[in-house]
Amino acid sequence: MTIILRMTWKELLRKRVLLLTLFMTVLFLIAYWFIASAIGGEVHRYGLSPDDPQLLVERYSRGMFIISLGFFFGAFVVAFLSIFSSSSVISGEAELGVMQALMPRPLPRWQWYAGRWLGYVSFGMGYALVLYAAILGVAGMHAGVPRDMGTLFIAYLLFASVVPLLVSVSMLGSGFLSAIGNGVFMTMLYGGGWLGGMIDKLAAQFASLQETVGGSLATISGLLSLAMPADGLQRTMMDRLFNMDALRQFTGIQVDSLMSMLGVGSAPSPAFLWYALAYTIVAFVLGIWRFQRKDL
């Protein structure tokens, strides 16, 4: 399995996937630095004294907004990196003929599958860590950000948990669909989950919607989030990162509609996390089951 894991990393390095991703990330971070500077710098114009608790709250509010913006983008990058790095792993390699030379070797198919999965997941989670630290670092230079290591660690795990989720589903899809077909399918599925989250956020913001079609929207949003729980994980991450329950209680910070649209303050229930975990495990196991029986 470690042979395949190393091969996967080598592939991602040699194909310059990592290099290109890092390059684009640096460009994003430069733009993000200017955005954060513009939003965070405005706090000083309020003329509040440095000892005024209101300044602290204002800085933290601005920090929340900056971080929300960063993770709004970051969630897409991590999701698409996970999807497109793994979407052609079985069908694409079988179509190209790479599998035909490798699979007759005395290596159990499940080990090959698990090695590839570990390779993509470790790569994606590693990248997610870099992006997560960079977003918080840039935001921290211009506004208040959470500093509790426990909170930061849990929020990172939630942020990065979409990687194993999406890689598992993408590899499962690759056992059934062609490389292009699976890429399209995964993009649509992820988009569906994201749409479910957006419906949820919109319905929460507009009372008229809530009153008239709230029930139907909740059902649609729930089904879409169940079909692809990635967006729900992202919202849970934001909730844990900002420790929203405590903030509402002690500081009076209110989540306005814009921040809510960015995923703050609309976390799904704790049971959703267990659902997402089970979803990932089932997709992984089904993927192995499919690959064990697939004609190559």
Next chain:
Amino acid sequence: MIAIQTEGLTKRFDNGRGCSDVSITVREGEAFGFLGPNGAGKSTCVKMLVGLIFPTEGRASLFGEPIGSLSARRLLGYLPELYRYQEWLTGEEVVRLHAQMCRLPRAEADRRVPQLLERVGIGLRSRDRVKNYSKGMQQRLGLACALVGDPRILFLDEPSSAMDPIGRSEVRELLHELKAQGKTIFLNSHLMEDVESLCNRVALLNNGRILQQGTVEEVLQQRPVWRLRVGGFAPALLDWLRGETGLAFRLAASEPDGSAVLEAELENEEQAGWLHALILDQGMTLYESTRAKTRLEEWFVTELSGKSHRGEKA
């Protein structure tokens, strides 16, 4: 010892293709030629034997180990027909990857990999990325990969189809060398000359079913064909000979001066003398009488002529 045994091996695809009821036995150290027109189902059979696809019915084993099992896969080396190696690796890295997957000890791999790359003729390019290799070079690389685990059975699916004449000759030489070392070779090839020179036994597959199998000598000598150069020939005599003998005659060549070359398919060699006498009795002159040596290619064409086959037009 039996190296490969299949009993009623069948694979049915949704499109109706595949192969049916393939039963063959290959002994250890034999070179076995697996022949057939395009689309006959040869590659499907080979893929089942190496564990890439799963049979619908029947069973097969390699040295007694069920096909597809790890123990069976430890015994084989495989060069697929349509394949591509990881183009982002160098040739040497590809062979090392295969060595690792065969659990070859590192010291053994360090010794064996450069030797093999040299042997297949890409030693000087072994540090180049595979994406810079020609198809012929990739095929040489494929041979090195197939051999790196020192397998007891080699499955070679068109091993030199992309090579130039020098490459083909080198591969032929390598295969003879491997056969002399006692390796069992399962060769799937359209190059009949190579099959004829290397293989002990052959099987002919058409539309997924085995039409014939046996030793090369057996399949080539099933029907002794005699070639007779005669003088004083007239077309009516050909019909007379057919009627009188009940044998298949063919006019291979004829000249305006009455000389002609006839080919007769005999039931046994003893009929040759009788045939000579009949020709002389009819007033013809018999200049030359030789037993035609059938080549595998002729046998292949003859066996398949008139039969439909799903790969291409018959």
